[in-house]
Amino acid sequence: MGRRLREIGRGALASKLFSLLMASGIFISILALTLITAISAGTRQEIYQTMKGFGFGADAVLLYSGGGRLFSHRRSAPNITPGDLAAIRRLPFVRRLSPRLLRAETVTSGRRQAKTYLYGVTTAFTAVNDWHPASGHFFTTCDLQRRRKVCLLGRTVAAALFPGQPAPLGETVRIRDLFFTVIGVMETKGRSRRYDMDDRVIIPLSTAAHLLFQEKNVLSVKIVVDDPEKMARYQQELRRLLRRRHRLGAAIPDDFRLITAGTIAGIVNRATNELGTMLLRIMAISLLVSGIIITNITLAGISERTREFGIRRAVGASRGDIIVQVLGETVLVSLAGGLAGLLAGALLCGLLRHYTELPVILTWQPCWLTLLLATGTGLLAALPPAVKAGRLSPREAIQ
Amino acid sequence: MLKAIDLQKTYDTGAVKTPALRGVSLTIAAGDFVAVMGPSGCGKSTLMNILGCLDRPTAGRYQVDGRETAALGDRELSRLRNRKFGFIFQAFNLLPRYTCLENVMLPLVYRRDQPAGVRQRAADLLRQVGLGERLHARARELSGGQQQRVAIARALINDPEVIFADEPTGNLDSASSGEIMALITGLNRQGKTIVMVTHDPEVAKRAAAIIRMQDGRIIGRESC
Ligand SMILES: Nc1ncnc2c1ncn2[C@@H]1O[C@H](COP(=O)(O)OP(=O)(O)OP(=O)(O)O)[C@@H](O)[C@H]1O
């Protein structure tokens, strides 16, 4: 067994140029495979992390002002009215809802300032998002009713305005020309690549609406329903309600968006599936090309090695031994190419992660695929030449 | 030990059919030293290849130790070539990139069991044929006579009973020829059965019997 493996190894190394040529096709395919799987895994994880950051459970649906694409980057004017909110609240399946008004603002404290996002929310915010103050306390219904100028800071803002002060409770910050008392600092939520959950200031919705923005509508509402199983139906009902309330005629598209974890997951899955199919095509084509190259090079090699095989047959190699030798050599070369591609891919992933913003995650998946694909391609490609070599009669081969 | 009955062989190269053996019968007993002689193209190599199980006859029977070779599969024939037979060719047929030692050990690759001390045995054989100093020289770096001596050592590594030699001195000068023939004669004295094709009457004289062929037939067998 050991001797045979050695013979296979020697055979694979005998003609280094041809082996290199054979391995390079596999190398390129596997390199591509590794990169694409790493990037798709990274993208997927990023999207899921962002979703998780939003506190997006299966029982939540996000109602957003403005129609169009789900994740439109166009900021639309808030068009969800207090009447809409009341009507939604009256729906039997709605358990909780957390309306939100949001704008980018500059917040200052003394000479420090932070460009951040100002969120006007209600007291439902903590329960709906499962996000609580780490220090201090959230504002109360009373604060909300009286439009008090109190605020809670996200960790990032707190660190920017009050460095070295973990809990700057009782301090004052200025937003536009109003002074707010800091009553709490929110728990750290972390960040995805594009989005820092802790870069925000939270104030009572009423204060934001009347004292700062002069806006009676809200930008978005997070609605928690009683049964996530019935989400699709609830979504339909919400849509019908809102279309009626916004007096949208049959031909007019929605002027709001309803986003659920399901729709996000659907988009992610569709995107990754598309990527997967594309990947599969690239792989199939490049492997096919490598296979053809390997077959032809090996076939040419067999003709040159007729005498060698004849000698081996004469000293006792069977047909099977010769076939195994040819297959083994090719599989070895293919595997070497594949493993080199894997290594290069991993290296490149490391570099990409270091020097670019591309989300890349190395998984074990390409390792198994590499073993499988490289071996499979090598075997299949070497089959015709192997059979040809096996057919040589020892008498013919030695003449 | 080897018994051929009415062997026929016709080479079929598409349009032309060349009859190379037209009914050859012979028996070779253990310990025989037989030289096969005859004009070029009379079928000597063809006969050797069939006797050595490198090829199959078109018709006729060939028995090794009483077993019909026609009934043997590729694996069994390969095993015969590996263990019972050793080959020495006119063109040496070594693997040129392999060292002497590696060439001698090549038959071991195709042997399931690996007897202990095979490397030592290979080196000893090379020493016996006078190449003790060139164990690690590549085959292609050797002279013809040296290559043929490596081939002899290779033929002996699995301790076969029969050595087939097809014009073993055909490519050698007379000095080398003498050395090679001395080795082969010595092997026969040690009990190996030897079947050798040759054109050279001087070489044939070393054999115990001469089989004369012509036109695909045996025309005579004489003892020396
Ligand atoms: N592979 C082959 N295909 C077709 N014809 C062949 C083949 N091998 C040998 N022959 C023919 O068969 C006949 C016998 O050939 P063989 O090689 O046995 O002769 P030989 O006695 O060994 O000759 P030489 O002394 O020249 O080696 C010849 O006519 C030869 O041309």
Ligand SMILES: [Mg+2]
């Ligand atoms: Mg001949």
